[in-house]
Amino acid sequence: MLTERQKMILNAIVDDYITSAEPVGSRSISKRGDVGYSPATIRNEMADLEDLGYLEQPHTSAGRIPSHKGYRYYVDHLVPWNSAESAELDTIRAFFAEKLNATEQVIQHAAMILSNMTNYTSILLGPEVFHTSLRHFQLLPLDDRTAVAIIVTSTGQVENKTVSIPPEISLSEMEKVVNLLNSKLVNVPLYKLKSQLYSELGEEMQRHIAHYEELMKVLDTALESDHEQRIYLSGATNMLTQPEFKDVDKVKDILDLLEETPTLLKMLAPASGGTGMQVRIGMENKHEAFANCSLITATYSLDGKALGSIGILGPTRMEYARVMGILGILSRDLTAMLAHWYK
Amino acid sequence: MLTERQKMILNAIVDDYITSAEPVGSRSISKRGDVGYSPATIRNEMADLEDLGYLEQPHTSAGRIPSHKGYRYYVDHLVPWNSAESAELDTIRAFFAEKLNATEQVIQHAAMILSNMTNYTSILLGPEVFHTSLRHFQLLPLDDRTAVAIIVTSTGQVENKTVSIPPEISLSEMEKVVNLLNSKLVNVPLYKLKSQLYSELGEEMQRHIAHYEELMKVLDTALESDHEQRIYLSGATNMLTQPEFKDVDKVKDILDLLEETPTLLKMLAPASGGTGMQVRIGMENKHEAFANCSLITATYSLDGKALGSIGILGPTRMEYARVMGILGILSRDLTAMLAHWYK
DNA sequence: GGTTAGCACTCATCTAACCAGAGTGCTAAC
DNA sequence: GTTAGCACTCTGGTTAGATGAGTGCTAACC
Numbered sequence: 058m059l060t061e062r063q064k065m066i067l068n069a070i071v072d073d074y075i076t077s078a079e080p081v082g083s084r085s086i087s088k089r090g091d092v093g094y095s096p097a098t099i100r101n102e103m104a105d106l107e108d109l110g111y112l113e114q115p116h117t118s119a120g121r122i123p124s125h126k127g128y129r130y131y132v133d134h135l136v137p138w139n140s141a142e143s144a145e146l147d148t149i150r151a152f153f154a155e156k157l158n159a160t161e162q163v164i165q166h167a168a169m170i171l172s173n174m175t176n177y178t179s180i181l182l183g184p185e186v187f188h189t190s191l192r193h194f195q196l197l198p199l200d201d202r203t204a205v206a207i208i209v210t211s212t213g214q215v216e217n218k219t220v221s222i223p224p225e226i227s228l229s230e231m232e233k234v235v236n237l238l239n240s241k242l243v244n245v246p247l248y249k250l251k252s253q254l255y256s257e258l259g260e261e262m263q264r265h266i267a268h269y270e271e272l273m274k275v276l277d278t279a280l281e282s283d284h285e286q287r288i289y290l291s292g293a294t295n296m297l298t299q300p301e302f303k304d305v306d307k308v309k310d311i312l313d314l315l316e317e318t319p320t321l322l323k324m325l326a327p328a329s330g331g332t333g334m335q336v337r338i339g340m341e342n343k344h345e346a347f348a349n350c351s352l353i354t355a356t357y358s359l360d361g362k363a364l365g366s367i368g369i370l371g372p373t374r375m376e377y378a379r380v381m382g383i384l385g386i387l388s389r390d391l392t393a394m395l396a397h398w399y400k
Numbered sequence: 401m402l403t404e405r406q407k408m409i410l411n412a413i414v415d416d417y418i419t420s421a422e423p424v425g426s427r428s429i430s431k432r433g434d435v436g437y438s439p440a441t442i443r444n445e446m447a448d449l450e451d452l453g454y455l456e457q458p459h460t461s462a463g464r465i466p467s468h469k470g471y472r473y474y475v476d477h478l479v480p481w482n483s484a485e486s487a488e489l490d491t492i493r494a495f496f497a498e499k500l501n502a503t504e505q506v507i508q509h510a511a512m513i514l515s516n517m518t519n520y521t522s523i524l525l526g527p528e529v530f531h532t533s534l535r536h537f538q539l540l541p542l543d544d545r546t547a548v549a550i551i552v553t554s555t556g557q558v559e560n561k562t563v564s565i566p567p568e569i570s571l572s573e574m575e576k577v578v579n580l581l582n583s584k585l586v587n588v589p590l591y592k593l594k595s596q597l598y599s600e601l602g603e604e605m606q607r608h609i610a611h612y613e614e615l616m617k618v619l620d621t622a623l624e625s626d627h628e629q630r631i632y633l634s635g636a637t638n639m640l641t642q643p644e645f646k647d648v649d650k651v652k653d654i655l656d657l658l659e660e661t662p663t664l665l666k667m668l669a670p671a672s673g674g675t676g677m678q679v680r681i682g683m684e685n686k687h688e689a690f691a692n693c694s695l696i697t698a699t700y701s702l703d704g705k706a707l708g709s710i711g712i713l714g715p716t717r718m719e720y721a722r723v724m725g726i727l728g729i730l731s732r733d734l735t736a737m738l739a740h741w742y743k
Numbered sequence: 744g745g746t747t748a749g750c751a752c753t754c755a756t757c758t759a760a761c762c763a764g765a766g767t768g769c770t771a772a773c
Numbered sequence: 774g775t776t777a778g779c780a781c782t783c784t785g786g787t788t789a790g791a792t793g794a795g796t797g798c799t800a801a802c803c
Contacts, residue, residue, distance in 0.1 A: 082795050095747050100796070118754045118795050159562040193540050199556050207550060207558060213542050215550060215560035219502040294659065297652040305648060309640040312655075316637065425766050438776050443767070461766050461783040 059109075064135060065092070066102050067111055071123045071131045075374050078300045080120035125339045128351070128373055132336045136378050145383055148174055153390055160184050160212050160395070165289050167367065167387065172292025175380055177371035178315070180352075182325040183287035184364045186210055190246045196220075196235050196279065198228065206279035210247065212359075212399055220279050223271045230266055234276070237262065250280055286365065288321045299372045301349060310346035315370075320344070327356045327363035334381060334388075339373050351375050355388035359395045367391070402452075407478060408435070409445050410454055414466045414474045418717050421643045423463035468682045471694070471716055475679045479721050488726055491517055496733055503527050503555050503738070508632050510710065510730065515635025518723055520714035521658070523695075525668040526630035527707045529553055533589045539563075539578050539622065541571065549622035553590065555702075555742055563622050566614045573609055577619070580605065593623055629708065631664050642715045644692060653689035658713075663687070670699045670706035677724060677731075682716050694718050698731035702738045710734070 059067070069089060073081040083099040086092055092099070103121050106112045111127040114120075123131065152170050157163050164181050171179035193209040202224070208216045222231070237258060245253050254276065263269050293315050302308040314320060324342065337352045347370075354368035367388055369380050402410070412432060416424040426442040429435060435442070446464050449455045454470040457463075466474065495513050500506045507524050514522035532553040541547045545567070551559045565574070580601060588596050597619065606612050636658050645651040657663060667685065680695045690713075697711035710731055712723050 080795090084795075096795090097747050097749095097797095098745085101746090104797080114796090116754060117797095118752085118793095120795065192542065195538070197536050197552055199535065199554075203556070205552060205556050205558060207552070209540055209548060209550070211542075213546070213548050213562050215548060215558065217558035219556050291659075294652055294655040297648050297655070303648050305640050305646050305651070308648070309637055312637040312640070316634075423766090427766075439766090440768095440776050440778095441774085444775090447768080457767090459783060460768095461764095461781085463766065 059111075059130075062094075063102055063106060066099060067106060067123070067127060067130065068135045070103075070112065070121060071127065071135070074122055075376055078374060080115055080122050082120035085120075123374075125341075125373070128338045128377075132338065132377055136381065138378075138382075142379070142382075145174060145379075146386065149383070149386055149390065153394060160214060160398075161287070163391070163394070164365070167391070168289040168291035171367065171369065171383070171387065172295060174383060175369055175371070175376075176292070176295050176298065177369050177375065177380065178293050178295050179289075179291045180315075180321055180325060180368045180370055181289040181291075182322070182327075182365040182367070183289060184212060184214065185286055186214060186216065186247050188246060188248065188359070188362045188364060189214070190244050191242055191250060193243070194235060194238050196231055196275075198222070198231075204231075208247075208280070211244070212395075218279060218281075220275055222275060223268070226268050226271055226275070230268070230272065234262065234266065234272060238276075251277070254280070286322060288318050288325070290315060290321075296370075299374075301372050301374065307349075311350065314344060314346045324352065325354060325366040325368055327366050334385060336377065336381070349373055351377075353377070353380050353384060355384040357388050357391035357395065359392070359399060364395065402454075402473075405437075406445055406449060409442060410449060410466070410470060410473065411478045413446075413455065413464060414470065414478070417465055418719055421717060423458055423465050425463035428463075466717075468684075468716070471681045471720075475681070475720055479724065481721075481725075485722070485725075488517060488722075489729065492726070492729055492733065496737060503557060503741075504630070506734070506737070507708070510734070511632040511634040514710065514712065514726070514730065515638060517726060518712055518714070518719075519635070519638050519641065520712050520718065520723065521636050521638050522632075522634045523658075523664055523668060523711045523713055524632040524634075525665070525670075525708040525710070526632060527555060527557065528629055529557060529559065529590050531589060531591065531702070531705045531707060532557070533587050534585055534593060536586070537578060537581050539574055541565070541574075547574075551590075551623070554587070555738075561622060563618055565618060566611070569611050569614055569618070573611070573615065577605065577609065577615060581619075594620070597623070629665060631661050631668070633658060633664075639713075644715050644717065650692075654693065657687060657689045667695065668697060668709040668711055670709055677728060679720065679724070692716050694720075696720070696723050696727055698727040700731050700734035700738065702735070702742060707738070 066086060069086050069092065070081050073085065083096040083103060086099050087094060087096045103112060106127075107114065107121065111124060111130060112121040113124045115122065148170065152167070155166075157166060161183060164183050168179045168181045171181070189210040189212045191208065192211050192213075193207075195207040196204050197207065198204045199219070201222075203219055203221050206218050206220055210216070238254070241257055242250060242253060262272070266272060293312060296302055296308055296311055302311070334353065334355045337354075339348050339351065342350065342352055349372055350370055351373045352368055352370050353375075354366045356363040356366050358364050367384060369384060371380070409429060412429050412435065413424050416428065426439040426446060429442050430437060430439045446455060449470075450457065450464065454467060454473060455464040456467045458465065491513065495510070498509075500509060504526060507526050511522045511524045514524070532555045534551065535554050535556075536550075536552040538550045539547050540550065542562070544565075546562055546564050549561050549563055553559070581597070584600055585593060585596060605615075609615060636655060639645055639651055639654055645654070678697045680697075682691050682694065685693065685695055692715055693713055694716045695711055695713050697709045699706040699709050701707050710727060712727060714723070
C-alpha cells in the first residue's frame with residue numbers, strides 16, 4: 058500500500074513523463090507548485106518507489122521513468138476521470154451531427170476522427186453481424202455454375218459471398234429454398250441461423266427437395282463466413298511521431314503487426330461480455346512488438362450485447378486520461394446512436 | 401545520343417547502385433568481368449555522363465549515383481526484358497492454381513503475393529465496376545424511412561448503399577419501379593445506367609408512378625456512388641527496410657500518402673486507355689513525398705477495356721527489371737483469368 | 744523522526760581532433 | 774584513345790575531454 062505522498066509523487070512522475078518523454082528528476086518534481094518538498098525528500102521516496110517496482114532508472118545518473126507496474130497503478134488508481142476537454146466534446150458532437158446512415162460508414166469515419174483527435178493510432182472493430190438478425194437472404198445465379206449469396210442484416214449491412222452450385226441442382230429448386238428461408242428465418246439472429254436452418258426447415262425441405270444434401274452444403278457455405286468482422290485502422294503513421302519509436306526497426310515490427318488483421322481481431326475481441334474500458338499495458342498485449350505500447354479499448358453495443366470495439370494504440374507513455382475520456386464518450390454515444398436507429 | 405560504351409557504363413552503375421545502395425566508383429565498375437577498361441577510362445566517361453545529366457555525385461570524393469534522367473534512360477533503353485525468374489513464375493502459377501471465385505478476393509490476395517515477392521509495397525486498384533454491367537438491382541426496405549440498395553454486377557461484385565426514402569413514396573410503388581428496372585436495364589453497362597434510366601424508363605414511369613420526381617432522386621443516389629474503386633495495399637512497411645528511408649521523418653510522409661485513398665486512386669487510374677506498363681520515377685509522381693520513389697503500374701482488363709491496375713512502389717533505386725517482369729506476367733494472367741470467367 | 748542542504752560520484756551526450764579509406768581529377772606517358 | 778601515378782577532397786569512425794543532469798549518502802536542522 059502506497060502512502061498518499063508516494064501516490065502524489067508517482068502521479069507527478071507519470072504525468073511529467075507522459076508529456077516530456079524524458080526521465081524525470083527529483084528537482085523538477087520538487088519545483089511543481091503543488092509539491093511542498095525538497096528534491097532530497099523526493100529522492101528518498103523515489104528510491105523507495107523504485108524498490109517497490111513502480112519506477113525504474115535507465116541508468117544511474119538519470120531520472121526515473123514509470124515501470125509497467127507504475128503505469129498499471131496509475132491507470133488503476135490515479136487517472137483523473139474528469140478529462141474530457143470541451144473542444145474534444147465539440148468534435149465528437151459535430152461527428153454525430155453529420156447524417157451518416159450506414160453503420161459501417163459511421164465506424165470508418167469514427168476511426169479517422171479518433172486518430173486525428175488523439176494523434177495516436179485508432180483500431181476499430183466493425184459491428185459484429187453475429188448478434189444482428191437476418192433481414193433478407195438471396196441467391197443470385199451468375200452463370201450455370203456459380204451464384205452470389207447476399208445476406209442483409211437488420212442493421213442494414215450487406216454481406217455477400219460467391220458460391221459454386223453443383224450441376225444437379227435446378228434453378229427452380231434453389232428458388233424454392235430461398236423463399237422458404239426468407240419466410241421462416243427472417244429476424245432470426247445470425248448466430249442461430251444454421252442451427253435453425255436444420256431444425257425448422259430440415260424436415261420440410263427433405264420432403265419437397267430432390268437434392269437435399271447438395272443444397273444444404275451450398276447454403277452452409279453461403280451462410281458460413283459472414284461472421285468475419287472488419288478492422289478499421291487509422292493513423293498508423295502517428296506511431297512514427299513518437300520519440301520512443303524514432304528507430305525504424307522498432308516501429309517496423311509495430312506496423313507489421315498492424316497489417317495482420319487476424320491478430321488485431323483477436324486483440325480487439327470484446328472481453329468476455331463486459332462492456333467496460335480495458336487498458337492493456339506493454340506486454341499485457343502478448344506481443345513482443347507491442348512491448349512499449351498500450352492499447353485502450355471500449356465497446357459499443359446493441360441490446361446490451363457488445364457489437365464491436367473501438368481502441369487506441371499508443372506508446373506506454375500515452376495520455377491515458379485524455380484517451381480514456383474520449384473513448385468513453387464515443388463508445389457511449391455510438392451505443393446510443395445504434396439503439397436509436399434499431400429499436 | 402550515348403555511345404555504346406556510355407550505355408554500358410550507365411547500365412553497370414545503375415545495376416550496381418540498385419543492389420548496393422552505395423555510390424559506385426570507377427574501380428568497382430572496371431573490375432567487373434565484362435568491362436575491359438581501366439578505372440581512369442571509366443572515370444573520364446563518368447565525368448561526361450555527369451555533364452550530360454545522367455549521373456550525379458553526392459560529394460566530391462564519392463562515387464556516382466544515377467540521376468532521375470539516368471533512371472529514365474535505364475528504364476527506357478537498358479532494362480533487360482528477360483528477367484522473370486523461374487521461382488517467381490512458380491509462385492505466380494501457384495497463385496492462379498488456387499481456387500478463388502470472387503474477383504475482389506483475387507485482387508486482395510494478389511496484393512499480398514506481390515509485396516511478399518518483391519519486398520516492395522504493392523498498390524492494387526480493384527476492378528472498375530464502371531465497365532461491367534448490371535446483373536440485378538434491388539431495393540430492400542429496412543424501416544419506413546430507409547432502404548438498402550443492392551447492385552450486383554455481371555462479375556459478381558455486390559455494391560450496396562443505404563438510402564433514405566421520402567415518406568410519400570409507397571412500398572408498392574417502389575416495387576414496381578425496381579421490377580421495371582430489372583426487366584429493362586439488365587446487362588446495361590453501369591456507366592450507361594443513369595442515362596438509360598432516363599431515356600428508356602422515364603416516360604413509362606412518369607405515366608404509372610405518382611411521385612416520379614422523388615422516386616428518381618432516390619434511384620439517383622442509389623446508383624450514384626457505386627463507382628468508387630477500392631484500393632488494396634500490402635507491404636507498406638517494406639518501405640521501412642530500404643536504407644534510403646531509414647530516417648523516420650522521410651518515411652512518415654510516404655506512409656501518410658499511402659493512407660490517402662483518393663490520392664492513390666488518382667495515381668493508379670489506368671493511363672488514358674493504354675494497357676502498357678508505366679514507370680513513374682521520382683517527381684514524375686507529382687508528390688513531394690514520392691520524390692525518391694518509383695511507381696511501376698500495369699493494368700488488367702476485360703474485353704480490351706482496362707478494369708483496374710496493379711502497381712509496385714519502391715525507392716527510385718528499385719529492381720526495375722525484376723518488378724517489371726513480375727507485373728507483366730501477373731497482369732497478363734489476371735486478364736486471361738477474367739476473360740475465362742466472364743466471356 | 745522526518746526533512747533538507749551539501750557534496751562527491753556516475754554516466755550519457757556533445758564537441759573537437761584525428762585517422763583511415765575510398766574516390767576523384769589531372770597530368771604525363773604509353 | 775587509353776592508362777598509370779599522384780595529389781587532393783571528403784566522409785565515417787574513433788578517441789579524449791568537457792559538460793551537465795541527476796543520484797546517493799552523510800550530517801545537520803526543526
